[in-house]
Amino acid sequence: MNRLFMALLAVSMMALPACVTINIYFPAAAAEKAADKIIDEVWQLKKGEEKPAEQPVEGK
């Protein structure tokens, strides 16, 4: 019986730091996604909005 407790305890102890670390680190991918969403909006790079610039460029 004691062995079972030991096993449970060991598993818990190992899992604990894994869960905690997730929150310590900065979520870089989510932050990039958030940045892109805001940049899209502020600079209006997506279609649907009239774009002031973007004149046709003649051959170089």
Next chain:
Amino acid sequence: MKKYFFALFALCVALEGVPSVQAAGADLEINTPAITALRTGMRARFREQLLPLYDSGAVGLSRDGLIAVRDANAVPLAQRQGVNSLVAAQNNDLNALYREIAAANGHPEWEAEVRNTFAQRWQQRAHPGWWYQDANGGWVKK
């Protein structure tokens, strides 16, 4: 002895349960009233005032996620003061944006990393012909 193990086990389970709830949310919160107001304000400022300044190279994207006057000579003398105020107003909003995003997600200490992420994305997504500041502080034309 058994009681002791039980207590430890329960403690571990309890500690594990709490943070995993937060970790499940994949997206950052960017829709608080404060952040939305900043987004709307910056969008209007871009459309109405900043776009020609980026296009002419008078103003560029700085390496710290803000904007800066790069070439004051590209602006007629009479308008230079206005451009300075415009840049200052935009930078106020940008600083507030990074601070608010970090705070809205429960980690005010993330502000610097939010700023770095934005600095990279602003530069990578700059229109051709715009100027940005590289890691050494020099200006580069996109």
